[in-house]
Amino acid sequence: MKTALPIGLVVLMVFGVTFMSQFTAPPAARVDDTEPETELPLKVVTAEYAFDPAPRPDLWFQRFFPGFLEVGTDGATNRIGFIIRNARRSSVFLTALRPSCPACTTARAAVLPPADLANYFQHVAAGTLVGPAPAADLLSAIAWASLRPKLAWHEFAFNEPTNKFELPGAAEQGDTWGLLELGFAMTSSGAPTPKQAYFDLYDAAGSKLTFEPQTFTVVLGGRDAQELTAVDFRLPELSDSNPTHTFDVYVVSATRQQLPPPPITTNNDSHLRVGQPVPIGVEDLQSISKAASARAQSNGVAAVIPYKCGYRIPISLSRDANGKSLDVGPYERILDVGTGPGIVVQKPARVRVRGEVVGAVRLEGASSIDFGSYNGDFAQKKEIRLWTEKKDVMLEVDPKLCEPGFLKPTLGAPTPIADRLYWTLTVQIPAKEGKRPPWEGSIYLRAKGEKPFNMRIHTSGHGR
Numbered sequence: 001m002k003t004a005l006p007i008g009l010v011v012l013m014v015f016g017v018t019f020m021s022q023f024t025a026p027p028a029a030r031v032d033d034t035e036p037e038t039e040l041p042l043k044v045v046t047a048e049y050a051f052d053p054a055p056r057p058d059l060w061f062q063r064f065f066p067g068f069l070e071v072g073t074d075g076a077t078n079r080i081g082f083i084i085r086n087a088r089r090s091s092v093f094l095t096a097l098r099p100s101c102p103a104c105t106t107a108r109a110a111v112l113p114p115a116d117l118a119n120y121f122q123h124v125a126a127g128t129l130v131g132p133a134p135a136a137d138l139l140s141a142i143a144w145a146s147l148r149p150k151l152a153w154h155e156f157a158f159n160e161p162t163n164k165f166e167l168p169g170a171a172e173q174g175d176t177w178g179l180l181e182l183g184f185a186m187t188s189s190g191a192p193t194p195k196q197a198y199f200d201l202y203d204a205a206g207s208k209l210t211f212e213p214q215t216f217t218v219v220l221g222g223r224d225a226q227e228l229t230a231v232d233f234r235l236p237e238l239s240d241s242n243p244t245h246t247f248d249v250y251v252v253s254a255t256r257q258q259l260p261p262p263p264i265t266t267n268n269d270s271h272l273r274v275g276q277p278v279p280i281g282v283e284d285l286q287s288i289s290k291a292a293s294a295r296a297q298s299n300g301v302a303a304v305i306p307y308k309c310g311y312r313i314p315i316s317l318s319r320d321a322n323g324k325s326l327d328v329g330p331y332e333r334i335l336d337v338g339t340g341p342g343i344v345v346q347k348p349a350r351v352r353v354r355g356e357v358v359g360a361v362r363l364e365g366a367s368s369i370d371f372g373s374y375n376g377d378f379a380q381k382k383e384i385r386l387w388t389e390k391k392d393v394m395l396e397v398d399p400k401l402c403e404p405g406f407l408k409p410t411l412g413a414p415t416p417i418a419d420r421l422y423w424t425l426t427v428q429i430p431a432k433e434g435k436r437p438p439w440e441g442s443i444y445l446r447a448k449g450e451k452p453f454n455m456r457i458h459t460s461g462h463g464r
Helices: 004-021 057-064 114-128 138-150 282-298
Strands: 048-050 068-070 079-086 092-096 104-111 165-167 176-184 193-202 214-223 232-234 244-253 272-274 309-318 329-337 349-357 361-363 369-374 380-388 394-397 408-411 415-417 420-429 439-448 453-463
Touching: 079 104, 079 214, 104 165, 104 193, 176 193, 176 214, 244 282, 244 329, 244 349, 272 329, 282 309, 309 349, 329 453, 369 380, 369 420, 380 453, 394 408, 420 439, 420 453
Parallel strands: 048 214, 068 214, 232 349, 369 453
Antiparallel strands: 079 176, 092 165, 092 193, 104 176, 193 214, 244 309, 272 309, 329 349, 361 380, 380 420, 394 439, 408 420, 415 420, 439 453
16 A cells, blocks of 8 residues: 555656656746746646546546545555646745645655656656557656655645745756645545645745635545445345355455455354455456446445455355254344454454245245234234145244244144145234334244254234
8 A cells, every 4th residue: 555555646647747748848048037927836737636537638647546545544654746846937935724624634845856857757758648548657657656755855834834845946957846745644434525735835035926825636535445345145045956055255445456365254154154265357346346336326426436456255155064954934144254464444344144045844925924013902913824845744833942932823733735735823912012112033933854944934023
């Protein structure tokens, strides 16, 4: 993160500088210094960064801005830079005013050495000046990143008028270039929003050069270093013919170029099995990013989520494991997703897996028993039929496992009809005993026969 972010940000800045300057051709002969200044006090390649995967041709450099910073990082890590230029004969002095949000915590500036800048322009020219939307040149970015630590940085203090940075006047060899960096501390995740910092411009005599402050804007949001694309999985029915289902958990990052494999624990659930993490390829990452961005925009969030890396982790759920079978009926299982070394998230991630196990005995025309909203002063009763095509199945209620305790289930004798056996299950709630807020429970049945199993029937209601 500390290396990749500056590289990525500087790529767009230098592309902009190169495109705009065409190597900064030497200016015409200087006029007399006594003549009034005609140049703007400060020129910028861009005063606003906002991620856009398909920008206008004149704003193509926005394609390289990430749009998100990692939650838990500070202003010394997250530096976003603006190229500034002084074409005037005299120096321009900058002071930092109060930023628009507490996320902007630091600001600094430095003069870019002409010799190093010229050498750099020559190095990146071929890679950047090819068409209206040049591709990123990683070697150029690394070269620029190696230049940044050599700069003589001036650290601003917000709202201190005497804390001034001097951008000297243009010389015979060309304009004076500088780099202004804003540092952002990200404390929470959220959609990108504009964050501004303001600077006043002065001349050597201390007079303001502009009526309004120079504004620099960064549209960004925070994201955890590690995310899940989905946390709730609904699986097909588990049955004799389909006793195992496999699904994929995708762990991705929008802030890191590399992510250590995340550990996933099953809470000692032998029916769940976790496979080896598989790195996600570029094409799949693009598809995942597009899907996540579409979901965000459908929820009214104007954001594009560019995932940079991640893993696909296969998970399998089996009905039978270690000689035990899942109860027939609905189930819910939980997986805990941890983080690898160096990864910190706001709260632990959990994956919920839901579905239903079907067996030899089924409910007729329903999947659960719902009493709905009822008057708890009076007794309540629900009936439902169960059936099976296996004639040797013997079914009975297991009252010890039924809950809540006020449920009184009884099972009628089996009745053969055509090729099936039918039972009538009656569940009663005695008067005055079921006055509860919305509740959920279970009726447990035990099936005996050649292949015994337990059956759980979800039950719910609201006794007023």
